[in-house]
Amino acid sequence: MALVTGANKGLGKETARQLAGRGATVVLGSRDLARGKAAADELAAEGINVIPIRLDVVDADSVREAADWLDATYGQLDVLVNNAGAHIDQVAERTTAVEMRQNYEVNVFGVVTMIHTMLPLLAKSPAPRIVNVTSTTASLSLTSSGTDFGGDAHLRLAYSSSKAALNMLTIQYAKAFGNSDALAHVKINSATPGYTATDMTKHRGTRSVAEGARVIVHLATLGDDGPTGGFFNDAGPVPW
Numbered sequence: 001m002a003l004v005t006g007a008n009k010g011l012g013k014e015t016a017r018q019l020a021g022r023g024a025t026v027v028l029g030s031r032d033l034a035r036g037k038a039a040a041d042e043l044a045a046e047g048i049n050v051i052p053i054r055l056d057v058v059d060a061d062s063v064r065e066a067a068d069w070l071d072a073t074y075g076q077l078d079v080l081v082n083n084a085g086a087h088i089d090q091v092a093e094r095t096t097a098v099e100m101r102q103n104y105e106v107n108v109f110g111v112v113t114m115i116h117t118m119l120p121l122l123a124k125s126p127a128p129r130i131v132n133v134t135s136t137t138a139s140l141s142l143t144s145s146g147t148d149f150g151g152d153a154h155l156r157l158a159y160s161s162s163k164a165a166l167n168m169l170t171i172q173y174a175k176a177f178g179n180s181d182a183l184a185h186v187k188i189n190s191a192t193p194g195y196t197a198t199d200m201t202k203h204r205g206t207r208s209v210a211e212g213a214r215v216i217v218h219l220a221t222l223g224d225d226g227p228t229g230g231f232f233n234d235a236g237p238v239p240w
Contacts, residue, residue, distance in 0.1 A: 006084030057110030174229025
């Protein structure tokens with residue numbers, strides 16, 4: 001079974017749709033339960049059944065309650081998709097520490113809270129997968145070489161740096177899991193959906209959510225011979 005955070009709309013909802021379409025039991029996490037239920041109802045009308053729960057990744061009590069429910073209901077977790085994200089448009093020279101913290105609370109610390117809390121359930125799965133939804137703008141190589149992904153790189157100090165930190169989490173967790181007999185079977189990767197038309201991009205993205213979710217679903221369903229500790233889009237590896 002799979003848990004997708006921030007899944008009441010956009011990429012999260014589409015990821016839930018595609019995973020459920022592959023036969024997975026999908027739990028749709030949403031900070032606002034009413035919105036999560038509305039998303040689940042929309043998917044149900046398409047013949048896609050998911051289970052909505054309230055889940056706020058920056059609220060440790062909310063995450064613990066979700067983990068306790070998953071443990072009591074399913075006894076394990078096979079897939080964790082850390083999709084919930086925050087974005088602030090602000091030029092670098094005006095970006096404040098408060099704005100930085102708002103992005104890091106969701107994009108970095110929220111992921112740490114999710115992984116730390118869900119890891120005992122993931123360890124019980126025979127083939128656990130963690131996907132951290134990141135961004136092409138997190139690439140130090142592409143950014144330093146002048147790549148202006150989306151045309152507004154000057155507005156992404158908080159967002160891009162938080163996603164770069166998220167990529168480092170992916171590397172560090174992969175190294176740690178590989179050194180643990182109990183966790184060596186856990187695969188974790190970063191997925192960038194590309195410039196996708198969502199609320200976060202004000203729907204200016206050139207890719208549909210169906211296209212953007214492909215790499216997330218691919219990494220969530222990797223076979224035992226699949227990679228871990230990598231950064232990918234749907235064309236392959238992305239430079240760090």
